[in-house]
Amino acid sequence: MKKSFRATVCVAALMVSSASVSFAADEVNIYSYRQPFLIEPLLEAFTKETGILTNLIFANKGLETRIKAEGEYSPADLLLSTDVGRLQAAAQQGIAQPVVSDTLKANIPAHFRDGDNQWFGLTSRARVVYASKERVEQDSITYEELSDPKWQGRICTRSGQHDYTIGLIASMIVHHGAEETKTWLEGVKANLARRPTGNDRAQVKAVYAGECDIALGNTYYMGKMQTNDKEPEQKQWAESVRILFPNSDGRGTHVNISGMLLTKHAPNRESAVKLMEFLSSEEAQQIYAEGNFEYPVKEGVQPSELVMSWGSFTPDSVELSKIADARKEASELVDIVDFDAGAN
Incomplete structure (x- = not known):
């Protein structure tokens, strides 16, 4: 039947x-x-x-x-x-x-x-860094570098518990182990310009507004902003940043x-x-x-x-199933370091 x-x-x-x-x-x-x-x-x-x-x-x-x-x-x-x-x-x-x-x-x-x-x-979509064209001179970056104190007060991102963020943290666990990833996550938290909030486009808007100098986001949002005729202000946000593909010269950018x-x-x-x-x-x-x-x-x-036009990059070739398996531990680390509370 x-x-x-x-x-x-x-x-x-x-x-x-x-x-x-x-x-x-x-x-x-x-x-x-x-x-x-x-x-x-x-x-x-x-x-x-x-x-x-x-x-x-x-x-x-x-x-x-x-x-x-x-x-x-x-x-x-x-x-x-x-x-x-x-x-x-x-x-x-x-x-x-x-x-x-x-x-x-x-x-x-x-x-x-x-x-x-x-x-x-x-x-596939890459998890990249949106960097201010005015305030960031370097043209390459690594995820590991995001915990460097030189970025203190300069990073914006969405919630640590969002699927996109969890995926990135899980990839760090696969590459570096949970303990090292916890230390890294604490460093990224200390460098946040504000509490994690908003979607990926909101992070680019924050860079445009001068609230932060770099932000994490997915590549396809750049295309959505660059072609948004209904909300042309988003084209201005997109124009204020350039895409950096983290670790593209090494192990590859997380996708x-x-x-x-x-x-x-x-x-x-x-x-x-x-x-x-x-x-x-x-x-x-x-x-x-x-x-x-x-x-x-x-x-x-x-x-x-x-x-x-955004440039070529080397994607991380690690099996996505391994990243998926590490997501639960990644979510636990977000809570352990109280990531969404922002920098102290």
């Missing part, structure tokens, strides 16, 4: 891509942490190519819990996520199933997919991913796997690159011209 797909959801938490969701012989039901406007062009291209329809539910949180609670009656076929930690956690909760696909294996490098084939990366997994009880498994393979294809990867200012994971697909 075909499982029903309920489009009535809690308005406060979830948004459905259309007022009503109709069934077809071939379809894929998607729960997504990626905002609809970012992925709808990809879904439209998939439907045009295959005739398979897609139904989309978006939320900021709670999708893994929802899928688990729905159990074998869940209508969800795919989960799209914005962070490897969420993908790994979802797999550990038992809501994913492995996908053995020669296409996915060929299109997605090994360090961007789970060793047990339970999740797959689709795009995270957006990605996907096939749910354990996917009612439309065959169509869902076709969508997964399409999202890893050159066509879809190019759409990602041009529309989202992210780096394609498929080798040979170039970033957009705007993204390439």
Whole structure:
């Protein structure tokens, strides 16, 4: 018996891509942490190519819990996520199933997919330093250097418990161990210009306003600011900084991913796997690159011209699964050093 797909959801938490969701012989039901406007062009291209329809539910949180609670009656076929930690956690909760696909294996490098084939990366983004063009002369930096007292009162960042920050701290644990990372985190905290607050764009705004000289953020936010015609003041923020790719001359700049997994009880498994393979294809990867200012994971697909204008860098090649495994310890360190209280 075909499982029903309920489009009535809690308005406060979830948004459905259309007022009503109709069934077809071939379809894929998607729960997504990626905002609809970012992925709808990809879904439209998939439907045009295959005739398979897609139904989309978006939320900021709670999708893994929802899928688990729905159990074998869940209508969800795919989960799209914005962070490897969420993908790994979802797999550990038992809501994913492995996908053995020669296409996915060929299109997605090994360090961007789970060793047990339970999740797959689709795009990558680098965690970089936004540096004031006026007040920062150096043109290279390392993450380790952020704890140097020369940056005292000069660093802005978002909450230590945000997924992006946790990912960076987890990467430091993988490279240096927990004890050394704790010391490093204490040093970064001492160098904060203010308590961690706001999103990545807010950090660039703070540099523009002179509240700090450097800030941590993801690369794609630069593209969003540079092309924001609705809020042109963001173009001014972006113009005030330049991107430094930490550790690019050494072990590499920390990267995270957006990605996907096939749910354990996917009612439309065959169509869902076709969508997964399409999202890893050159066509879809190019759409990602041009529309989202992210780096394609498929080798040979170039970033957009705007993204390439920021410069090249060496990405950290450590397996993302190792970083995901260190996230719990990273979160504990944030609390231990009371990072979000800011500098004393």
